[in-house]
Structure formats: structure tokens, C-alpha cells
Amino acid sequence: MNTFFLGSNPALSLQEIILFLKRNKIEHSIHSINHGLLRISTTGKISPEIIQSLGGTIRITEDVASWPHEPGAEEILDALSPLPTKWEIGVGGAGTSQNLRRLGIELKKAARVRSSKLSFVEPRGGSILNAAQVIFHKLTSTPNAELIIQKTGNDFTLTRTVAIQDIASYELRDTSRPVRDAKIGMLPPKLAQIMINLALPETIPDNHAIYDPFCGMGTILQEAYLMGIKAYGSDESDRMIFASEKNLNHVEQRFAVDKTLRPELFIHNVRSKSIKDIPAEKHMTIITEPYLGAPQTHALSPTEAQDFAKTVRPLYRTFFVNMHPLLHTGDRLLILLPAVRVRHKSSDTFTPLHRAFLDEISALGYRKQQLIPQEDVTLYARPDAFVAREITLWEAV
Numbered sequence: 001m002n003t004f005f006l007g008s009n010p011a012l013s014l015q016e017i018i019l020f021l022k023r024n025k026i027e028h029s030i031h032s033i034n035h036g037l038l039r040i041s042t043t044g045k046i047s048p049e050i051i052q053s054l055g056g057t058i059r060i061t062e063d064v065a066s067w068p069h070e071p072g073a074e075e076i077l078d079a080l081s082p083l084p085t086k087w088e089i090g091v092g093g094a095g096t097s098q099n100l101r102r103l104g105i106e107l108k109k110a111a112r113v114r115s116s117k118l119s120f121v122e123p124r125g126g127s128i129l130n131a132a133q134v135i136f137h138k139l140t141s142t143p144n145a146e147l148i149i150q151k152t153g154n155d156f157t158l159t160r161t162v163a164i165q166d167i168a169s170y171e172l173r174d175t176s177r178p179v180r181d182a183k184i185g186m187l188p189p190k191l192a193q194i195m196i197n198l199a200l201p202e203t204i205p206d207n208h209a210i211y212d213p214f215c216g217m218g219t220i221l222q223e224a225y226l227m228g229i230k231a232y233g234s235d236e237s238d239r240m241i242f243a244s245e246k247n248l249n250h251v252e253q254r255f256a257v258d259k260t261l262r263p264e265l266f267i268h269n270v271r272s273k274s275i276k277d278i279p280a281e282k283h284m285t286i287i288t289e290p291y292l293g294a295p296q297t298h299a300l301s302p303t304e305a306q307d308f309a310k311t312v313r314p315l316y317r318t319f320f321v322n323m324h325p326l327l328h329t330g331d332r333l334l335i336l337l338p339a340v341r342v343r344h345k346s347s348d349t350f351t352p353l354h355r356a357f358l359d360e361i362s363a364l365g366y367r368k369q370q371l372i373p374q375e376d377v378t379l380y381a382r383p384d385a386f387v388a389r390e391i392t393l394w395e396a397v
Contacts, residue, residue: 007058016056051163062160086143089144145161237267264277270315298386324364336389366397
């Protein structure tokens with residue numbers, strides 16, 4: 001049994017995992033999802049490497065042992081036996097009330113009696129170690145370990161971390177890229193990964209590629225490249241094409257990629273119907289973050305929100321019209337749409353584009369897909385943001 005520790009939007013992370021497992025033909029069964037923890041079993045052992053392709057998963061653990069009570073030091077060491085002569089562990093808790101510092105001291109003492117020298121890493125600022133601690137102390141590499149005691153139903157389960165998000169890798173793909181521009185918006189690599197995993201079909205056809213027609217700094221393209229997926233990117237600005245090229249060079253220099261799959265870039269304005277740089281026979285999955293409107297510095301009034309929507313709707317409508325000839329029936333299109341923060345009497349709320357506009361898009365030859373069951377609107381936003389991203393998925397009909 002594995003536990004996936006989900007990101008800031010657990011429902012979105014859950015859907016990403018389910019679709020990823022299905023697409024990779026990994027049979028699975030969901031046992032529970034509580035407090036951002038997904039308990040799941042699979043027919044075979046899950047490779048720790050899959051976390052590199054999941055933007056919404058923080059860490060993955062596997063079960064070691066379970067008890068009907070909170071385990072003591074001796075029980076934990078019994079479950080981990082035979083013990084190494086020298087090792088380092090971190091211990092955390094999820095849904096438990098154990099004193100982790102005391103447990104760490106007891107583990108050190110009990111290990112010493114068993115001729116095992118154990119060093120203990122205590123969580124910093126919470127009940128679970130942060131990613132930096134796990135990586136610095138190499139706690140996913142044997143003989144070291146990060147152990148997390150989870151409350152699972154009526155039992156307490158000892159789990160061992162097998163994979164954790166590589167924060168250094170994300171930093172290289174984000175803030176350390178040679179070209180960045182906060183003025184045009186910066187798509188987080190984790191969100192780009194989520195978008196790709198949500199948009200790709202369960203069975204990927206031959207001659208398939210991803211296309212980002214608002215490629216900007218190339219974040220979606222770089223993540224497709226790292227996932228081994230052929231991609232095309234375009235932008236109306238030659239400056240953006242240059243930026244994407246430089247950022248892709250940066251990825252090639254720092255990551256192992258198949259250079260035969262390097263994304264192809266070209267200048268193109270989505271207001272133009274003709275796209276000659278992509279072979280017509282390609283099965284295309286379009287994944288993009290377009291211009292989300294003028295940056296906002298405060299919550300808008302309902303009237304201001306309506307005026308804002310009027311400034312972006314014509315571009316999006318033209319985009320959908322001009323993308324349709326590129327798609328075969330059943331091909332998918334995932335686009336982020338703005339949802340501005342709007343002032344109301346009691347509170348501020350994110351307000352997506354009017355649903356009537358989505359009906360207009362459907363009339364252009366698209367069928368809107370429900371990303372998350374029982375959830376009509378799927379938003380991705382920082383708590384302090386004034387514009388959220390609404391993730392919408394469409395299928396060409």
C-alpha cells in the first residue's frame with residue numbers, strides 16, 4: 001500500500017494521479033483520501049520515479065507495518081529489522097498525537113542496545129519533515145529513512161518515504177532559468193505538469209504531439225520535453241520565441257532528455273487561421289495558458305469584473321475558432337481562463353467567466369469535459385492572488 005501526499009489542491013492532485021496511472025496501465029485501487037493523503041494499492045510495486053512526472057504530489061510512502069495502537073520504539077525497530085550498523089532517520093506523524101522528539105530519543109536508545117548507531121532528524125515547524133530536510137539528510141536512500149506514522153482507520157501504520165518532490169530540480173526549471181519575466185506571468189512548472197497529465201488522452205495515439213500556441217517562456221514545452229513527449233510551441237512575439245529557445249537550451253544542459261524530441265518553435269498569432277508549421281496528420285493535444293488580461297492589484301467590483309471579461313473574451317473566442325481545424329475528432333484542448341477576485345458584501349470570491357461564454361465555445365465544435373467529479377469549476381490560485389486560473393478541458397467534436 002502506498003500513500004500519496006497531495007499538494008495545495010488535493011482534488012486536482014488526485015485526478016492527476018488517477019489519469020497518470022490509467023495512462024501508464026498501472027492497475028490500482030483507492031482505499032481512502034483524507035486530509036490530503038491518498039491511500040492506494042497497485043498490482044505491482046510503484047516506481048519512486050513517477051513523482052518526477054506528478055506536479056501535484058509532494059511525497060510517496062509505502063507501508064511497513066500496522067498496529068491497533070500508536071507504536072513504541074521497540075515495535076518500530078522490530079518492523080525495520082535487521083537494523084544497519086549506522087543510519088539516520090526522520091520521524092513524522094499524520095493524524096497521531098505522539099511526541100516525536102521523545103520517540104526519537106527512545107529509538108536512539110533502543111537502537112544502541114541492538115548495536116545500531118541511529119541519528120534522529122526532528123521535523124522543523126510541523127509534524128512532518130520538509131522536503132529540504134529529507135533531501136539534505138538523504139532519507140530516501142538506504143540505510144537512511146524518513147518514517148511517518150499515519151492514523152489509518154482504527155490502526156496506526158508505519159510508512160517509509162520512497163519518493164519526494166525534487167525541489168532543486170523545480171528551482172532549476174523555474175527561478176534559475178536564464179529568461180524570466182514576471183510582467184507576462186510565470187506558469188509554475190508543477191502546474192504545467194498537472195496540465196499535461198490532465199489533458200493527455202488515456203490512450204495516446206500514434207503521431208501525437210502537444211501544442212502550446214501561447215508558449216511564452218516555454219514552461220509547458222520544457223515539461224513535455226522532460227516527460228519525453230513531442231511538442232510544438234508558438235507565440236506572436238519573436239522575443240518570446242527567443243526566450244523559449246534559451247530556456248530549452250538550459251533544460252538540455254541540466255537534464256537528461258531525448259534531444260530528438262526537442263520542441264519545435266515558430267512565430268504565430270492565434271488570430272490567424274493558417275498554421276503551416278505543424279503536420280496536418282498529427283493528433284494534437286493543445287495545452288496552453290493564454291493572456292489572462294491586465295494584471296490586477298485589488299478585488300474588482302461586479303461591474304469592473306464584467307468589463308474585465310469583455311477585454312479577454314474576443315481573444316479566447318477567436319482562439320477556439322482557429323484551433324479547431326488543427327484537431328481531429330476526440331483530440332483535446334486544455335486552456336487556463338482567468339477568474340478575477342470580486343468584492344461582495346460579505347467576502348471576496350473568485351468569479352470565472354460567465355457560463356454562457358462556455359456555451360458559445362461548445363457551439364464552435366467542442367465538448368467541455370468535467371475534470372473533477374461533482375466540481376463544475378476547477379480553480380488554481382495562490383491565497384493572495386487577485387486572478388485565479390480556471391482549468392478547462394475540451395474535446396473536439
